[in-house]
Amino acid sequence: MTTRDPEKPLVSVIMPAYNTAAYIAESVDSVLDQDYPSVELIVVDDGSTDGTIEVLRAYGDRLTLLTQQNQGAAVARNAGIAAASGDYIAFIDSDDVWLPGKLAAQVGYMDQHPQIGMTFTAWHNWKPDPSGTFLKPDSAEGVHPKNPDGKSLVERGSGWLYNRLLFGSLPHTITVMMRRDLVERIGQFDPELKRGQDYDYWLRASRLTEIHQLNLVTALYRLHGEGCITKYPDTNYEYEVVRKALRRWGRLGPRGEKTSLGAIRRRLAQTCFSFGYHHYWEGDPRLALRSFRQSALRYPWSASAWAYLALSAWKSVGRKAH
Missing domain, CATH: 3.90.550.10 (Spore Coat Polysaccharide Biosynthesis Protein SpsA; Chain A)
Known part of the structure; x- marks a missing residue:
């Protein structure tokens, strides 16, 4: 010892x-x-x-x-x-x-x-x-x-x-x-x-x-x-962790610091986009489709989210056909 x-x-x-x-x-x-x-x-x-x-x-x-x-x-x-x-x-x-x-x-x-x-x-x-x-x-x-x-x-x-x-x-x-x-x-x-x-x-x-x-x-x-x-997971754990914190404590820090709602919406949209992007290229296109939809709904001004939403929808249909 x-x-x-x-x-x-x-x-x-x-x-x-x-x-x-x-x-x-x-x-x-x-x-x-x-x-x-x-x-x-x-x-x-x-x-x-x-x-x-x-x-x-x-x-x-x-x-x-x-x-x-x-x-x-x-x-x-x-x-x-x-x-x-x-x-x-x-x-x-x-x-x-x-x-x-x-x-x-x-x-x-x-x-x-x-x-x-x-x-x-x-x-x-x-x-x-x-x-x-x-x-x-x-x-x-x-x-x-x-x-x-x-x-x-x-x-x-x-x-x-x-x-x-x-x-x-x-x-x-x-x-x-x-x-x-x-x-x-x-x-x-x-x-x-x-x-x-x-x-x-x-x-x-x-x-x-x-x-x-x-x-x-x-x-x-x-x-x-x-x-x-x-090994990319099937669950967007980063999104879940942030959502869990927001449900529990919200946007207000322990010393009164406040994060804007817009910044939170962009953050959640970004985690969904990143998760969808990985699955679009290397994983399940149906998970990608769901994630890009979440991203676009949370931050509808993102052209990339809408573009990948369309691409992953097409890819998911192609996978189903085979």
């Missing part, structure tokens, strides 16, 4: 894992090799069949291994949180990597700013070379400023973020750190959301605390073409 410093706040790191035997050791090592002295790593295997568990068992008591039948990342994260005992909760996925110094930087900032319940940072996309090998970039040597301008925070990503988050999920899960008491107030990740459960969680957090984006790069997000991000 990693030696802990009882005078330092304990950080519980939650890692869901599913069929990432090729990458997970590098992810685990990036947590265990952090220079912050008080960490517990909880890995929740979500029904892997590729040897992931064998890789994890080799670490012995350096990590806590939980197993479950395949139920998705939300359920896995909830199980990890339930087993956590830390003052802070941090998240990493089992194919991504933290840079040295990540935990120390975020704990240091949050210790100095006790009113802030959640922080996140920038990250780098990590692509393989032409042979498929992942070579760490020079920036992987350790935490470094995204823009070396001397500022500790990224202004756009810091503050009472609810109204900004209605227009997109700013934090990347692998960079997030939260206070345990905030997590307890928010509750569980929504298991009904097969995608976007993290976006939903940050929206819920944004009603309860300021969120600060540190002006640092602290993680590498591995782009290997094998994750769920490459």
